[in-house]
Structures are given as structure tokens and as C-alpha cells.
Amino acid sequence: MADASRRPAVVGLAELAPARDTGAETELSLAARIGVAALADAGVRLSDVDGLLTHPMETLGRLVPSTLAEFMGLQLSYGDSVDLGGATSVGMLWRAAAAIESGMCSVCLCITAVPRTAGPAQQRGGPTRNATDRSPYREHEVPYGNVAATEGYAMVAMRYEHEYGDTARQRAKIAVQQRQNAALHPKAFFRDVPLTVDEVMASEVITDPLRKLDSVMPAGGAAAVVVARADVARGLAQRPVPILGAGEAISHKTITYAPNLTDTVIRRSAERAFASAGIGPAQVGLASLYDCYTSTVLLTLEDAGFCTKGGAAEFVDAHDLTWQGDFPLNTQGGQLSFGQADVAGGMSHVTEAVLQLQGRAGDRQVRDLEFAFVHGNGGIMSEQTSAVLGRGEGL
Amino acid sequence: MTRPVPFPSPVSEPFWEACRRHELVVQECERCANLQFYPRATCTSCASTELAWRSVSGRAVLHTFTIARRATHRRLVDQVPYVIAVVELDEGPRLTSTVVDADVDRLRIGQRLRVDFEHVEGESIPVFRLDAEA
Numbered sequence: 001m002a003d004a005s006r007r008p009a010v011v012g013l014a015e016l017a018p019a020r021d022t023g024a025e026t027e028l029s030l031a032a033r034i035g036v037a038a039l040a041d042a043g044v045r046l047s048d049v050d051g052l053l054t055h056p057m058e059t060l061g062r063l064v065p066s067t068l069a070e071f072m073g074l075q076l077s078y079g080d081s082v083d084l085g086g087a088t089s090v091g092m093l094w095r096a097a098a099a100i101e102s103g104m105c106s107v108c109l110c111i112t113a114v115p116r117t118a119g120p121a122q123q124r125g126g127p128t129r130n131a132t133d134r135s136p137y138r139e140h141e142v143p144y145g146n147v148a149a150t151e152g153y154a155m156v157a158m159r160y161e162h163e164y165g166d167t168a169r170q171r172a173k174i175a176v177q178q179r180q181n182a183a184l185h186p187k188a189f190f191r192d193v194p195l196t197v198d199e200v201m202a203s204e205v206i207t208d209p210l211r212k213l214d215s216v217m218p219a220g221g222a223a224a225v226v227v228a229r230a231d232v233a234r235g236l237a238q239r240p241v242p243i244l245g246a247g248e249a250i251s252h253k254t255i256t257y258a259p260n261l262t263d264t265v266i267r268r269s270a271e272r273a274f275a276s277a278g279i280g281p282a283q284v285g286l287a288s289l290y291d292c293y294t295s296t297v298l299l300t301l302e303d304a305g306f307c308t309k310g311g312a313a314e315f316v317d318a319h320d321l322t323w324q325g326d327f328p329l330n331t332q333g334g335q336l337s338f339g340q341a342d343v344a345g346g347m348s349h350v351t352e353a354v355l356q357l358q359g360r361a362g363d364r365q366v367r368d369l370e371f372a373f374v375h376g377n378g379g380i381m382s383e384q385t386s387a388v389l390g391r392g393e394g395l
Numbered sequence: 396m397t398r399p400v401p402f403p404s405p406v407s408e409p410f411w412e413a414c415r416r417h418e419l420v421v422q423e424c425e426r427c428a429n430l431q432f433y434p435r436a437t438c439t440s441c442a443s444t445e446l447a448w449r450s451v452s453g454r455a456v457l458h459t460f461t462i463a464r465r466a467t468h469r470r471l472v473d474q475v476p477y478v479i480a481v482v483e484l485d486e487g488p489r490l491t492s493t494v495v496d497a498d499v500d501r502l503r504i505g506q507r508l509r510v511d512f513e514h515v516e517g518e519s520i521p522v523f524r525l526d527a528e529a
């Protein structure tokens with residue numbers, strides 16, 4: 001990427017604790033509230049912001065960047081809506097960095113906000129809910145009930161078990177050790193609920209082979225980061241965390257049409273991020289990997305290059321994945337224990353990496369951390385985004 | 396039997412029309428001979444717009460599957476537990492479908508399947524059964 005003086009860095013952040021019910025607040029007001037909180041954390045004034053990245057919002061429809069800019073009082077030279085599902089947040093980092101490097105803006109606010117109201121479990125209504133949906137998904141997937149994320153991920157996990165023979169107990173260790181990390185994060189949803197492998201194994205099978213405790217719990221929430229050019233970032237409130245490299249890969253929407261169900265395009269996304277950062281997986285001190293299901297983590301460990309193809313279950317067996325272990329993984333608890341606030345859930349992997357690299361992770365602080373690898377994953381292994389973040393220089 | 400009903404598009408209508416005759420067809424590129432499913436406007440291999448329809452055997456192998464222990468669509472509530480499957484046709488293309496009339500707990504990846512058709516509100520939807528002759 002560009003020379004160090006212009007290198008884009010994350011300079012501030014804000015995050016709400018994921019909640020089952022976020023109250024009556026709209027997407028727009030939640031987005032504004034978390035946005036200004038991130039600016040305050042960075043020490044950036046509203047008038048300094050000239051870039052805005054956000055995402056499609058159910059209650060707004062189109063034109064989200066201008067609506068949010070008007071609502072917050074922003075004057076922008078760059079704005080966009082990123083539509084990459086769970087990969088959105090990491091995808092925002094690369095877009096913000098690229099926009100800054102090309103001169104489109106110098107301070108880019110990246111906002112994710114998805115409220116949620118608690119109620120009976122929602123079932124997708126299909127034809128009556130949206131008769132204008134003419135997507136291939138509606139035509140060729142919905143008739144069979146291939147509707148929710150859990151079904152697609154279960155089919156990947158089933159094929160992975162068939163090819164590589166991981167066991168449910170090996171997957172469960174990921175959920176258990178991430179829960180140990182969550183115990184030290186004040187905003188983690190399950191911080192006060194210890195978890196054992198036996199409890200994961202005893203939880204209900206939802207879609208074979210995935211159990212309830214292999215799966216994230218849907219929540220509402222919001223998170224935002226401020227990305228700024230290093231020369232602008234100097235003198236701000238927090239230590240800037242440089243975005244050293246990034247990558248992205250998109251190959252399909254529905255898993256049936258993926259080139260390969262168990263050898264994913266995470267490989268392309270991660271390779272590009274590592275190559276542009278000039279480091280490799282062995283130098284990573286914190287892996288912040290999208291974990292909608294325990295099985296997703298296995299595939300990401302392999303395809304991002306942390307272990308060999310088919311070797312992830314053994315890798316998990318061999319390492320301590322907690323914040324103080326020899327392979328710190330998802331020290332916020334992962335979304336499995338932190339809570340998955342929809343699109344904002346993916347941002348928790350970014351905010352945690354930034355907090356860790358700034359030395360602001362409190363009781364779960366990883367020692368001597370130099371590089372973090374952050375990965376986002378959307379749809380059913382559909383959109384992949386990777387970034388390498390560095391410790392940067394002190395203030 | 397209830398199911399969510401597909402809405403054919405101008406591009407996919409010949410596929411659904413063949414299903415109504417209990418015939419399974421896929422697109423074949425007239426330039427590069429690529430076979431593809433689901434129906435599209437262009438060839439995903441060579442970008443040609445010249446696509447023909449080709450009848451396939453309906454013989455397939457179970458590439459992967461899951462068993463839905465809870466319904467995620469209200470029209471499928473009565474069918475729990477049901478199978479959602481990725482099926483690989485002998486001719487190559489993969490499609491999403493289901494395996495019907497099988498003991499779901501004895502289903503295995505790699506099992507041989509044959510197509511059948513299920514009628515839902517004027518449409519006919521490809522489903523698969525374990526192939527007794529295999």
C-alpha cells in the first residue's frame with residue numbers, strides 16, 4: 001500500500017453490547033448514535049468527516065449514505081453502501097483505505113447498525129411476504145426450504161465431515177474456548193455463562209450436523225470505526241492502527257453453486273491481504289475470524305493459511321485458543337459468545353482487533369501483539385473479506 | 396403436500412415447462428458445450444448468449460445434505476424433519492433439491508439418486524429418491 005505518511009489507519013471505534021431487544025430505536029438513529037460515539041473515541045470532529053460507509057437498511061430502502069449524512073449533519077466527498085452480508089465490516093476497511101489512498105476522502109466513518117425487537121421466532125413467509133422477489137434464490141432454493149443460513153452452513157459442515165473427518169467435539173472446543181474469552185469482555189452477551197464441551201454436545205441438533213451451541217445467537221446492535229489517513233490521524237485521541245493489507249473474494253450466493261464446498265475462496269481473499277501487508281499467517285498474533293458457526297472457523301483456519309487443508313480440527317486440538325494461549329482466536333468471544341448483531345456482528349471482529357492492537361483490551365489483553373488478521377464472511381461462504389492490521393506507532 | 400411455490404421467469408420457464416412433463420432439463424451452451432443449472436441468461440463458462448435445453452438422465456449422487464429439525468418456512472412445518480440436499484447430476488451440474496421417502500437418519504453422502512416430480516399448485520418440482528437399482 002502507500003507510503004507510511006498516507007497509510008490509512010483505524011483511529012477510533014464504538015460498539016454497543018449486542019442485545020436480544022434494542023428497543024424502539026430505528027436503524028438511522030442507532031447508526032447516528034454509534035457514529036458520533038466512534039468520532040468521540042477518535043477525537044475527530046463531525047466537520048472533519050468527509051467519507052461515509054454504511055449498508056442497506058431495511059427501514060430505509062435506497063439512498064442510505066445521503067439519508068444518514070443528512071441525519072447526522074455530514075458533508076461528504078465520498079459515500080457508499082456496502083452490501084456484503086457478514087463480510088461487510090471488513091469490506092468497509094478496504095474500501096475506506098482505498099478511498100483515502102486515492103484521494104476520495106481523508107476521514108471515513110464506517111457504520112453498522114441493526115436494531116432487533118424480541119419476539120417469537122421468525123419464519124420467513126416466502127411468496128406472500130415478497131411476491132416481487134425474482135431472485136434465483138427464491139426460485140430454486142426456497143421451494144426446498146434452503147432458506148436460512150443454518151441450512152447452507154450445515155450442508156458445508158456435513159460435506160467437510162465426510163471429506164476430512166472432524167468430530168463434533170473438536171468443533172465444540174472452539175465454542176468453549178471463545179466462551180472463556182467472552183468472560184473477560186464486559187459487552188459479551190454470554191460473559192457470565194460458562195460453557196463445556198459436554199454442554200455443546202448435549203445441545204439440540206438444529207440442522208445436522210450443527211447443534212444449537214455450534215451456532216450464533218441473533219441479536220441487535222451497532223458498531224462503528226473511523227478510518228483516517230496517518231498524517232490526519234496524528235495527534236488524535238487513540239493510537240492509530242494501520243490497515244496494512246486487505247483482500248476480497250466473491251464466487252457464488254447459494255452454496256450449491258460454489259466451485260467447491262470445502263475449499264473456499266477465503267484462500268484468495270486472505271492471500272491477497274497477506275501479500276499486500278508483506279507478512280504471513282505465522283506472524284499473526286491474533287486471529288479474528290468470522291464465526292457464525294464453529295465449522296466456519298475450521299474452514300477459515302485452513303483456507304487463510306493457518307494450517308493445512310483438512311488439518312483444522314487437529315490444529316484446534318493442539319492449540320490453546322484463549323487470549324493467553326499460543327493461538328489467540330476471537331478474543332471478544334467470537335460472535336458465538338459476543339452475540340451476532342447481524343451486519344454489526346462482523347464489526348466485532350474489527351473492533352476487537354483494534355482494541356487489542358491499541359492495548360485497550362483490558363483483562364483479555366494479548367501480550368506483545370504486532371499483527372492481527374481479521375476475516376469477514378457473508379452469505380453461505382459467499383462473500384469473503386480479509387484485512388491485516390498492525391500495531392503502528394505510539395502517540 | 397405443501398411447499399413454497401417457484402415463480403418461473405422468462406429465462407427459466409422452459410425448465411419449469413419440462414418439469415410439468417416430468418422431464419429434467421439443463422442449459423447447454425451452443426458455443427462451448429458447458430452444461431449449467433440453474434437457468435441463466437448467459438453461459439457462465441464462455442459468456443455466450445446462445446443456450447439450448449438438454450434433457451438429462453435424472454440420475455445423480457448425493458453431494459451433501461442436512462436434515463432440518465425445525466422448519467424455517469411456514470409451508471414446510473408439517474414436513475419436519477425434512478432433507479435439504481445438494482445433488483450432483485451424472486451429467487455434472489449441481490442443484491438444490493430434497494430426498495423424499497427416505498429414512499433421514501440413514502442417509503449418506505455418495506448415495507445414488509433418481510429424480511421424481513412433486514406437484515405443488517400448478518407447478519412440478521424436481522425431488523429425488525434413493526435409487527433402488529443402484
